[in-house]
Amino acid sequence: MALDPEDLSRDLPEPRPPIKTTPPAxxxxxxxxxxxxxxxxxxxxxxxxxxxxxxxxxxPAPNPPxxxxxxxVTHGSSPSSFDVTVDLDARNWxxxxxxxxxxxxxxxxxxxxxxxxSLAKSNPVETPRAWPVSEEEPQSPRSPASPPPAERxxxxxAAAAVAPPANTRxxxxxxxxxxxxxxxxRPQPEARPPLDAAETLRRRLEGVYAAHGVPAPxxxxxxxxxxxxxxxxxxxxxxxxxxxxxPQHRVDAAETLRRRLxxxxxxxxxxxxxxxxxxxxxxxxxxxxxxxxxxxSQAEARFSPGVSSASHAxxxxxxxxx
Amino acid sequence: MEGYLALVxxxxxxxxxxxxxxxxxxxxxxxxxxxxxxxxLFLVIESLIxxxxxxxxTFSLSPTLxxxxxxxxxxxxYTRKLEKTLELAEREVARTATQPCFHPVALxxxxxxxxxxxxxxxxxxxxxxxxxxxxxxxxxVEVMASAATHGYLxxxxxxxxxxxxxxxxxxEHYRQIFGxxxxxxxxPECGYYPGVDALLREQATRYTVLETHGVTRASSRxxxxxxxxxxxxxxVAAFGRDPESSRQVWSSAEGYPGDYDYREFYRDIxxxxxLAYIKPFIHRDGIRLDTGLKxxxxxxxxxxxxxxxPDWAEQKAASHAQHFLEERIRxxxxxxASMDRKPMxxxxxxxxxxxHWWFEGPxxxxxxxxxxxxxxxxxxxxxxxxxxxxPVNQAAAPCMSSWxxxxxxxxxxxxxxxxxxxxxxAGAERMEYLSRANPRLTGLTLRAMNQAxxxxxxxxxxxxxxxxNSGNMESYARxxxxxxxxxxxxxxxxxxxxxxDESALRELEDRDNLFSEIATAAAYASRDGAAD
Numbered sequence: 001m002a003l004d005p006e007d008l009s010r011d012l013p014e015p016r017p018p019i020k021t022t023p024p025a026x027x028x029x030x031x032x033x034x035x036x037x038x039x040x041x042x043x044x045x046x047x048x049x050x051x052x053x054x055x056x057x058x059x060p061a062p063n064p065p066x067x068x069x070x071x072x073v074t075h076g077s078s079p080s081s082f083d084v085t086v087d088l089d090a091r092n093w094x095x096x097x098x099x100x101x102x103x104x105x106x107x108x109x110x111x112x113x114x115x116x117x118s119l120a121k122s123n124p125v126e127t128p129r130a131w132p133v134s135e136e137e138p139q140s141p142r143s144p145a146s147p148p149p150a151e152r153x154x155x156x157x158a159a160a161a162v163a164p165p166a167n168t169r170x171x172x173x174x175x176x177x178x179x180x181x182x183x184x185x186r187p188q189p190e191a192r193p194p195l196d197a198a199e200t201l202r203r204r205l206e207g208v209y210a211a212h213g214v215p216a217p218x219x220x221x222x223x224x225x226x227x228x229x230x231x232x233x234x235x236x237x238x239x240x241x242x243x244x245x246x247p248q249h250r251v252d253a254a255e256t257l258r259r260r261l262x263x264x265x266x267x268x269x270x271x272x273x274x275x276x277x278x279x280x281x282x283x284x285x286x287x288x289x290x291x292x293x294x295x296x297s298q299a300e301a302r303f304s305p306g307v308s309s310a311s312h313a314x315x316x317x318x319x320x321x322x
Numbered sequence: 323m324e325g326y327l328a329l330v331x332x333x334x335x336x337x338x339x340x341x342x343x344x345x346x347x348x349x350x351x352x353x354x355x356x357x358x359x360x361x362x363l364f365l366v367i368e369s370l371i372x373x374x375x376x377x378x379x380t381f382s383l384s385p386t387l388x389x390x391x392x393x394x395x396x397x398x399x400y401t402r403k404l405e406k407t408l409e410l411a412e413r414e415v416a417r418t419a420t421q422p423c424f425h426p427v428a429l430x431x432x433x434x435x436x437x438x439x440x441x442x443x444x445x446x447x448x449x450x451x452x453x454x455x456x457x458x459x460x461x462x463v464e465v466m467a468s469a470a471t472h473g474y475l476x477x478x479x480x481x482x483x484x485x486x487x488x489x490x491x492x493x494e495h496y497r498q499i500f501g502x503x504x505x506x507x508x509x510p511e512c513g514y515y516p517g518v519d520a521l522l523r524e525q526a527t528r529y530t531v532l533e534t535h536g537v538t539r540a541s542s543r544x545x546x547x548x549x550x551x552x553x554x555x556x557x558v559a560a561f562g563r564d565p566e567s568s569r570q571v572w573s574s575a576e577g578y579p580g581d582y583d584y585r586e587f588y589r590d591i592x593x594x595x596x597l598a599y600i601k602p603f604i605h606r607d608g609i610r611l612d613t614g615l616k617x618x619x620x621x622x623x624x625x626x627x628x629x630x631x632p633d634w635a636e637q638k639a640a641s642h643a644q645h646f647l648e649e650r651i652r653x654x655x656x657x658x659a660s661m662d663r664k665p666m667x668x669x670x671x672x673x674x675x676x677x678h679w680w681f682e683g684p685x686x687x688x689x690x691x692x693x694x695x696x697x698x699x700x701x702x703x704x705x706x707x708x709x710x711x712x713p714v715n716q717a718a719a720p721c722m723s724s725w726x727x728x729x730x731x732x733x734x735x736x737x738x739x740x741x742x743x744x745x746x747x748a749g750a751e752r753m754e755y756l757s758r759a760n761p762r763l764t765g766l767t768l769r770a771m772n773q774a775x776x777x778x779x780x781x782x783x784x785x786x787x788x789x790x791n792s793g794n795m796e797s798y799a800r801x802x803x804x805x806x807x808x809x810x811x812x813x814x815x816x817x818x819x820x821x822x823d824e825s826a827l828r829e830l831e832d833r834d835n836l837f838s839e840i841a842t843a844a845a846y847a848s849r850d851g852a853a854d
Binding site: 039041042043044045047049051053092094123126127128129130131132133134135 | 476477480516538539540541542543721722723728729730731732735736737740743744747
C-alpha cells in the first residue's frame, strides 16, 4: 500500500514543533514572520533545492508574487544577491546556479515598491566544488594514530590531532607521542607464511572440477599487461628528489605472479578459448591521475546516466539492490 | 614491499523485518544475501585463515544489517528458508540427472547450500555477527562502524542533532556488539559534507572513506591524489576511493562481473520452471521469486543464454583476480618513486555484489587474496594499519561528495523523493525538542521517546529515497517512509499530550525492535548529552 505524501502532511500536527532553541528575533538568525520557514539543500555543484512553509497571514492580500532572494556569502568574494520568482503554492523549488563552490542563504519574501519584504531566512548552504583547487597548500598534521580513550572529550581529541607548524612538510613524531599500533601488522616480507599459492590454487581448482565431474580446462596465456603508465604524476620537484626505485624487483613481482598463474593453467583439458579476458584487458584504459589529483573525467565517465544505481552496480546486476 | 591495497566491503541492507506477514518478499533480500554473500565470504575467510594466508580485509557492517543478523525471529525464518532451498536443490539434482549441461550446476548449488547451512547453523549458531567478531579478533579483518540506519547524512545535516544521532547510535551499537571502539566509520553512500568529520571525531573514529573527488577536490590539492589520506579539520583521516580498481569491478561496460562466462543473474528457475513444480519454493501466493538456482551464463548482450559452465567461470575468476592484482602492481610501481610514503589503493565495494549479483565474486576474492600473498609489491592492509605506519598526513578539508550517480546528492534529492525531507527535518527538530525538554524521564514516556527516535531513524534510511528515485520497489519505500514518520508523529503527540497508548507502543517496540538497548532519544540531545 502506497501512501500519498499529502496524507502524511495532513497527519503531521503542525508545520514545526514548538522549538525552544530557536533564537528570538535579533539574536542569531532572525525569524521575520511567525512560522514561515525556508530551507535550502545543495543537490550538486550547480543545483540547490529550496522548500518552505509560509504563514499566509503574514502576506498582504492579494498575495504578491513570491521571491527567493539568494545571498551569495562565499568566503573571499563580494557579497551579492539575485532573485528567483517562485510559485508559493509549489512549496519547493529547484534553482540552477552558474558557479560551483558558492555559499548562499536565501530569503523568501516579495518585492513591493522597490523594497524586498522578507518572510523567512534560510539556513546557509554550500555547493560542492566541481574541480580541484588550483594549488597544493602543504601542511602535515598528525592524523590520529590510535583511538583516543572514550572518556576523553572531543576537545582533547581535537587537541591531540593539532597539526605541527603549517609549513613543515614531514614532521616526525617523537617517540613519546608516537603510539604503538595495536595489531601485529608490520610490513615485513619475512613475516609471510611460506605458502605455495600455486599449489593452493591448483588444489582448489582440482577440487572444484572433481566435485562437479568436469575436466579442468586450460586457459590461454595471459597477455602482457599494458605498458607501464604512472597513474599519478607527482609534482616535478618530487620526481627530481625521489630515489630511483629498483626496477628489477618490480618486474619480478609481476613476472612471478604471471608464472604462477601459467603453472596453474597448465592443468590440461579442453580449451576454454571462448572468453574475452584478453579483449577485456585491452579495453581497460590505463588510468591517469593528473598531478593535481583530478579525476573529473574518469569520475564522470563512471557516473554515466546509464548506471542508475547509487552503488554503480554493473548492468547485469544493477536493478535490484536498494 | 612498495604499496598497499585496502579491500573494503560495505555490508548493508535496510531493516526489513516483517513479523506481520507470513511470507515477506522484502525479508528475502536478507535471506538471499546471507546465502549468497555473507556466508560464502565467511567460507573464503575461513579457508584463508586455515591455509595460513597473510591477508587483510575490511568490512563495514551497517547497524540495520547487524541488527537483523542478531534477531532470533529472522534467524529462525532464514533457517527455514535455507532448508527449503536445500530441498529444492536436492530435487534439482534428481531432475537434471539426464541433462549433462545442467547437472554439474545443480550439484554445485547443492554443495554450496550444504556448506552454507553447516556454517550458519553449526559454526556460527545462526549468528553471523559472531563470525565478524571472530574474524576481527584474528587481526586479519577490520570491521568499520556505520550510521544507525544508513541515513544519507548530507541531506540530514540541516539538523546537526539528526546526524549526531545517526553517528552516535551507530557507534554505540558497534560497541555493544563488538565490545570495542571502531577504528573507522563508513559514511552511508560515501556521503560526506564539511563538518560531518567532527561528529565522527566525537565518537573517537580515526578514519572514513570518501568517493574519489571528495579527496581530490579538497580545500588543498592532495599531494598524492587518492594514494594517501588527507586529514580533515577534525583530525579524522579521509581515504579516497581509487577509481581504477573501482571501475574494473563495478563498471557495467568494463567490469569483471559482466563477463560472458559468469553466471546470469536474471535466469532463475523460480521464473523458468513450471509453476506446478516450483510452487512450493516461491511465494505462498504463487508469486514467482528468485530461488537462487540459476543455470545460465551471461553468454552475450542479447536474451539468448547458454548453460553455465562452472569450470569456465572458475578460470575467469582466477584470470580476473590476476589481472586485478597486476593492475594494482602497475599502479603501485607508478607511484612508489614519486611519494615519500607507500601508496595506498583503497578499493571499496558493496559486499552484496560478491556472490549475490556477481556469483563468482567470492571466488575472485579468494584468488586475489592468495595471489596477493605471493608477491611483494602490493600488500593487503587495513586503513588503520596505514595510519599506524603514517600518522602524519596532509591537512585538507574534503569536498562534499557521495558515490551516487553524479557524485553528489542527486540520487537522494530530486523531484521523485524531495517530499521526504521536510518531514525528516521536522522530525529531527521534534526529537531534539523532546530530548531537551525531558532530559531525565523514565518509564513509559522514556520508552515512547526512544521508540519515536527509532521510527525517525528508520524513516531516514537512504534506501527509501534511493528506491523511490529508481522506481524499483517504490511503493514499498514510500510506505516505509510514511509509516515510520506517522509512527513518530503519533508518539510525539502522545508524549506532548501526556497520554501514551502503551499497547500500541508495545506493538511498535516489538515490530521495529532495533537498538532496543540504546537510549536512542538521548542521542538527539546536544553534544554533551548522555548517549546511553
